[in-house]
Amino acid sequence: MVTWDFSALSPYKSIILHGIGETALVSVLSFALACVLGLIAYLGCANHLRPVRVISSIYVEVIRNIPMLVVLFFIYFGLGEKGLNFSPFWAAVAALAINNGAYLAEIFRAGFQAVPSGLHEAASALGLGPFQTFRHVTFMPGIRNIIPAATNQFIMLMLFSSVASTVAFPDLTYELQRINSATLRTFEVFTVGAALYYVLSTAIALAAGLLSRRMYRW
Amino acid sequence: MSIFHYTDSLLRAAVMTLKLCAFGAVAGTAWGLVVGLLRASSFRPLRWLAALYTSVLRGVPILIVLLFTYYGLPLAMPNLRFSAYICGAIGLTLFVGAYVAEAVRGGLESVPTGQTEAAQALGLSNFQRLRLVMLPQAVRVIVPPWIGILLALVKETSLVSVVGLVELTRAGRVVGQESNNTLAAFALVALVYFVICWPIGQFGRWYEHRLAASGLRTVHEPAVSNLLGEDAEVPTGGAA
Numbered sequence: 004m005v006t007w008d009f010s011a012l013s014p015y016k017s018i019i020l021h022g023i024g025e026t027a028l029v030s031v032l033s034f035a036l037a038c039v040l041g042l043i044a045y046l047g048c049a050n051h052l053r054p055v056r057v058i059s060s061i062y063v064e065v066i067r068n069i070p071m072l073v074v075l076f077f078i079y080f081g082l083g084e085k086g087l088n089f090s091p092f093w094a095a096v097a098a099l100a101i102n103n104g105a106y107l108a109e110i111f112r113a114g115f116q117a118v119p120s121g122l123h124e125a126a127s128a129l130g131l132g133p134f135q136t137f138r139h140v141t142f143m144p145g146i147r148n149i150i151p152a153a154t155n156q157f158i159m160l161m162l163f164s165s166v167a168s169t170v171a172f173p174d175l176t177y178e179l180q181r182i183n184s185a186t187l188r189t190f191e192v193f194t195v196g197a198a199l200y201y202v203l204s205t206a207i208a209l210a211a212g213l214l215s216r217r218m219y220r221w
Numbered sequence: 222m223s224i225f226h227y228t229d230s231l232l233r234a235a236v237m238t239l240k241l242c243a244f245g246a247v248a249g250t251a252w253g254l255v256v257g258l259l260r261a262s263s264f265r266p267l268r269w270l271a272a273l274y275t276s277v278l279r280g281v282p283i284l285i286v287l288l289f290t291y292y293g294l295p296l297a298m299p300n301l302r303f304s305a306y307i308c309g310a311i312g313l314t315l316f317v318g319a320y321v322a323e324a325v326r327g328g329l330e331s332v333p334t335g336q337t338e339a340a341q342a343l344g345l346s347n348f349q350r351l352r353l354v355m356l357p358q359a360v361r362v363i364v365p366p367w368i369g370i371l372l373a374l375v376k377e378t379s380l381v382s383v384v385g386l387v388e389l390t391r392a393g394r395v396v397g398q399e400s401n402n403t404l405a406a407f408a409l410v411a412l413v414y415f416v417i418c419w420p421i422g423q424f425g426r427w428y429e430h431r432l433a434a435s436g437l438r439t440v441h442e443p444a445v446s447n448l449l450g451e452d453a454e455v456p457t458g459g460a461a
Contacts, residue, residue, distance in 0.1 A: 073411050073414065076393065169383055204280040
């Protein structure tokens with residue numbers, strides 16, 4: 004039977020912390036970009052111009068039906084081969100943003116559609132302009148429906164950022180694999196890793212809960 | 222050399238991906254059903270254990286689970302031989318099981334309590350109540366999130382390439398290197414994934430449409446609650 008010895012990991016504390024930092028950085032940055040992309044795709048799918056609608060729907064449909072790893076390899080290895088070189092960091096950010104943007108577009112659609120159409124009629128009766136209508140009638144009430152699903156998506160994105168380790172981006176998973184091969188303490192290494200990811204995702208869920216509780220007060 | 226020269230190896234790899242999907246879907250669903258039913262058990266420690274399991278597996282990356290099974294299983298059971306395929310399939314099963322368990326719990330909770338009371342009044346045993354009353358009614362609600370889980374599973378099989386199994390994504394990488402056309406290789410690989418996933422997604426849409434027509438709403442009220450959104454929407458596609 005294997006004996007557990009977590010002390011073997013103590014020399015690697017700073018490496019692990021560094022990995023957590025990189026995971027956090029890549030997750031936050033790509034989620035911000037994914038939100039922008041998702042909003043554009045959502046608005047594109049509802050656009051009155053047919054070509055815009057078609058392109059947006061193709062983006063959403065294609066990305067939702069292929070693995071993120073393929074998108075990442077396409078960008079990192081595929082475009083790299085054609086001379087368009089991305090660093091592992093930017094390749095990971097791009098792949099995560101492109102992938103999650105498609106899911107967020109659906110989340111935005113579901114959330115904004117849940118706003119009753121009576122509100123839109125009321126807005127036009129009150130003489131609100133298109134921008135005012137979007138801001139006060141579509142966006143603000145819609146965002147309420149969206150926060151929980153978007154939080155889930157952010158947690159998923161953070162967990163999936165571990166895939167960036169496959170292109171040698173030094174995130175938490177990458178460092179764990181390195182420590183594993185250096186110490187051969189497989190159970191300890193991946194137990195600590197799983198616990199850290201679990202803490203990260205729980206922290207995001209709790210933070211979002213607090214945030215939405217504050218926002219629900221309007 | 223043209224990319225189409227490698228169609229055979231890509232097809233063989235696609236078969237491997239489908240095998241992983243089939244294993245993960247069957248074993249994962251069975252395991253998820255067990256865990257989901259344990260969450261409804263009247264024995265508290267079992268309920269806690271099942272809740273802990275789903276919560277942890279849903280809160281860690283699938284890649285960590287796969288690395289765990291790949292490096293861990295041979296260490297834990299040194300006298301058994303584990304291929305990359307088996308390690309990957311077990312990792313996927315454990316992961317899928319957690320999501321299916323969540324869907325099963327949601328489905329069971331959607332059955333009105335009056336049904337449970339009626340079953341008890343009729344003198345059905347716990348097992349009979351589950352089999353004859355609860356599950357048949359829960360299934361309709363379980364199917365939509367289950368399809369979402371299957372879609373995510375197809376995409377998650379790509380991660381088994383990380384532990385060295387030659388499935389579709391890995392084959393795409395190899396073919397790309399050999400043909401000097403990585404871009405085309407991954408475009409082709411993406412097309413195969415799309416061809417597998419798209420019909421599943423369409424079926425899901427059709428089914429939800431039918432459910433909605435029968436008056437059953439399956440879109441869960443999204444809500445951030447205690448750890449990891451216990452009641453939050455079951456992600457219908459994941460981020461794989």
